[in-house]
Amino acid sequence: MEAYLFYLLAAVTVIGTVLAITEKHPVHAIVYLVSSFFSLAAIFFLLAAPLIAMFEVIIYAGAVMVLFMFVIMMLDVGRSGDGLRPGLRQWLPAMLLAGVILALLGMMLAHGGWPAPGAGAAATLRDFSLTLFRQHGVAIEIISLQLLFAVVGALYFGKRRGP
Amino acid sequence: MIVPLTHVLILAGILFALGVLCVLVWRSNVIMLLIGIEIMLNAAMLVFVGGARHWGTADGQVFALMIMAMTSAEVSLALALVVHLHRKRDTVNVDALTTGSRPGAPEPSAGPLEEGPEA
Structure with missing residues (x-):
């Protein structure tokens, strides 16, 4: 049950982050990111870190994102950002580098070498x-x-x- | 542990790659670039918390807390810097912010570096 919940929350986190970084309007990006951080906080709770989950909601989804929103609205950068959307010239090398990172991760997974399952009891x-x-x-x-x-x-x- | 540590690390790796993508792509808006840094720091926190759960110790959670405090300090300073530069240069484009905004400093001639309205 908790395992399914983990995969569901992981999917929500990744999709929310993808939508946030491809969104043109910064305010919409912040809202997507807040939902992503909420599901990440639930993942922290599932990983037996309730204090970190609480701080994730309070500090990240609360304070930091509201600070971003405040600065966006104060500087009024969302209105005149039409010509500033990154084109394919910016996307291609960045996606190449991200692909290299993911390929390295896949290679590490393929070669194994992960530590054995550790202690079962979670830290209280x-x-x-x-x-x-x-x-x-x-x-x-x-x-x-x-x-x-x-x-x-x-x-x-x-x-x-x-x- | 509810899921293997490997799956937590895969999720953290995907989040980190997305953060790198955001930082590299959004050079035209420094606020989105800072959001990319936030995503990367969250991926690092996920690794720490997953490791703490895997080995049953609390040190990973302590370091996740340290990362969180460091992030709030970083965000407050970076956003203050963004507000300051926006007042001086009237832009949030990173490619246009090639020099500091020392008053009285000689402006470089090339580039779209018209001086914004003085605050």
């Missing part, structure tokens, strides 16, 4: 919290410093200078 929320704050405490501090720097940098760039 308690394990997650203990690992986060006992073993990776310095990383938490560095990440919080980085967020602070990002706020300062965004304020610097967003400040209206000039006469």
